[in-house]
Amino acid sequence: MKLLNKLLIFFVLIALSPQISAKKQVAWVQRLEPTFWWTDMKNPVLQLLIYGKEISQAEFKINYPGVSINRKELTDNTNYVFLYLNIEKGTQAGKFSIVMTKGKHKQNLVYELKSRRHESSNRESFTEADAVYLLMPDRFANGNPLNDSIKGYIQGVNRAIPGARHGGDIEGIISKIPYLANLGITSLWTTPLFDNNDSNYSYHHYGCSDYYKIDPRLGKNEDYLRLADTCHANGLKLIIDVVPNHCSSAHWWLKDKPAKDWFNEWPSFTSSNYRMTAWTDPHASKSDLERLTRGWFAPNMPDFNLNNQLLFDYLKQVYIYWIEYANIDGMRVDTYPYNNIQVAANFIQSIREEYPKMNVVGECWVKTPAEVAFYQSGNKNKNGFDSRLQSVMDFCLKDVFSSAVNEQEGWESGMARFYAHYAQDFVYPNTNLIMNFLDNHDIDRYSTAVKRDLAKFKMGLALLITTRGYPQIYAGTEIMLDGIAGSYEGHRFDFPGGWKTDKRNAFTPTGRTTEENEIFNYTKTLLNYRKNNSVLHNGKMMQFIPYDGIYVYFRYNDSKTIMVIANNNLTEKQVFTERFNEMLVGKSKAINIVSNQGNAINEALLIPAKSVFIFEIK
Numbered sequence: 001m002k003l004l005n006k007l008l009i010f011f012v013l014i015a016l017s018p019q020i021s022a023k024k025q026v027a028w029v030q031r032l033e034p035t036f037w038w039t040d041m042k043n044p045v046l047q048l049l050i051y052g053k054e055i056s057q058a059e060f061k062i063n064y065p066g067v068s069i070n071r072k073e074l075t076d077n078t079n080y081v082f083l084y085l086n087i088e089k090g091t092q093a094g095k096f097s098i099v100m101t102k103g104k105h106k107q108n109l110v111y112e113l114k115s116r117r118h119e120s121s122n123r124e125s126f127t128e129a130d131a132v133y134l135l136m137p138d139r140f141a142n143g144n145p146l147n148d149s150i151k152g153y154i155q156g157v158n159r160a161i162p163g164a165r166h167g168g169d170i171e172g173i174i175s176k177i178p179y180l181a182n183l184g185i186t187s188l189w190t191t192p193l194f195d196n197n198d199s200n201y202s203y204h205h206y207g208c209s210d211y212y213k214i215d216p217r218l219g220k221n222e223d224y225l226r227l228a229d230t231c232h233a234n235g236l237k238l239i240i241d242v243v244p245n246h247c248s249s250a251h252w253w254l255k256d257k258p259a260k261d262w263f264n265e266w267p268s269f270t271s272s273n274y275r276m277t278a279w280t281d282p283h284a285s286k287s288d289l290e291r292l293t294r295g296w297f298a299p300n301m302p303d304f305n306l307n308n309q310l311l312f313d314y315l316k317q318v319y320i321y322w323i324e325y326a327n328i329d330g331m332r333v334d335t336y337p338y339n340n341i342q343v344a345a346n347f348i349q350s351i352r353e354e355y356p357k358m359n360v361v362g363e364c365w366v367k368t369p370a371e372v373a374f375y376q377s378g379n380k381n382k383n384g385f386d387s388r389l390q391s392v393m394d395f396c397l398k399d400v401f402s403s404a405v406n407e408q409e410g411w412e413s414g415m416a417r418f419y420a421h422y423a424q425d426f427v428y429p430n431t432n433l434i435m436n437f438l439d440n441h442d443i444d445r446y447s448t449a450v451k452r453d454l455a456k457f458k459m460g461l462a463l464l465i466t467t468r469g470y471p472q473i474y475a476g477t478e479i480m481l482d483g484i485a486g487s488y489e490g491h492r493f494d495f496p497g498g499w500k501t502d503k504r505n506a507f508t509p510t511g512r513t514t515e516e517n518e519i520f521n522y523t524k525t526l527l528n529y530r531k532n533n534s535v536l537h538n539g540k541m542m543q544f545i546p547y548d549g550i551y552v553y554f555r556y557n558d559s560k561t562i563m564v565i566a567n568n569n570l571t572e573k574q575v576f577t578e579r580f581n582e583m584l585v586g587k588s589k590a591i592n593i594v595s596n597q598g599n600a601i602n603e604a605l606l607i608p609a610k611s612v613f614i615f616e617i618k
Contacts, residue, residue, distance in 0.1 A: 066091030143171025184527025207248025445483030
């Protein structure tokens, strides 16, 4: 009997031996990106990055209706294959096998094509009608304390250290979307959310260590989709922050570079010269441009060589993937001129070809309106360059805001700065799509610029929200959140009340100080008025030369006229309206949009010291 049992076990083992062998076989592929894709994309070609030990030796076959292998691209690193597929229009969604063969051995990769949302390619984007709210997820609100520290991730939460992680996350943002909608915000721009397992300063996420993964300390991939859904349910659009210039030194590529020319490398660390003016300088040297574009932004941010077509295609697909997956409405491009701008333009256009209505705002941090305008699409630059950026950020106007209200009036100071700035708007192809801001995550808080002077701060808000272009509000500006001048971390304080352990909750009226409520209510009034009045979206603008510290401009269209009067003096001033008659003909009354009080047009208007009055002219 024992012998019979032994023989039975022997024959069973013989029969199962191929299966046991197969189970022990090590998978050839360690990474496959993107993890899935969609049918009926405008561009039928999909690049798959396949990574594994000596994977370049494998041959690939696909047997799925409508899907074929376009080409197989290799690099000098035999651990990578870039497999280009062609997905015909009308291909059915579903899963299929990619059969890999090495000699007599085979393995299968299962890949999935999903169906797109209806009219996905024609999605609407942000416009001049929007008011954009910028926030850094780590510093806004902590909705899930359980993800503050994650096994395998170097940095956990330590709110006592300004440059450490503080624990804000996507769940926290989702919980505050109704707050933003109530404030009058119509678009949300978050700084990046991708995985960043760097050893220091990982909280800002402008370096990435995995492009197809939301950092688990911020949430999961599906949480990003929930954020978009929550925004849309509350009337907000969602803008993704695009970083084409660099990744994190913690990216898995750094352990095994896909190609020798994947990054811009130097014999020793070489930073960018940060002089974006070199692009518009007709006398610029090639060496300065090379240092600008190939130098690294920071030691822990390896600089991409987007002239490598494989990298270009990979990164382009990353953002198409997230726009499609998370249902994103717009794009903001980080550090645009640090790239080769011709390549950057092609990069942005390649994404917009998939989403023709997608608006893109670019960070082009230069010092003159002519330079800023150079980067707005539609500008007829002498060299024929078109950035493909529909919108640009007005860093020059930011400087005016920080200076003008702090100065005594003069020929070139005070309110004259605003006049001179807008007088140069002739350089822009579209002034409606200029993003205006008092502050953001990279510059001093406006509260520090005006030394927490309530009157000056309200002046800045009024002039921001009523001028041409559209406003961007940085998280905390609506409560005059404090800061420390000259320090990155000084621009990035936590929002009070975003953490359960906070002593107060500034997301609520009872948790705000009297001063904070005054600023919040003022901001809310102006933003909601702007939201409901198209004259402040795309109405024309007429300004009058400032005299005696009084600056007046109008926004107007066929149905409405808005008059803005700024008094930059330390005393109350009477403003007589005769000088502005060309905008007041046939009008008789001025209604203050904040107080709702009316004045007859022919009466002298009393404007308090350091204030801005906004009138709807009837």
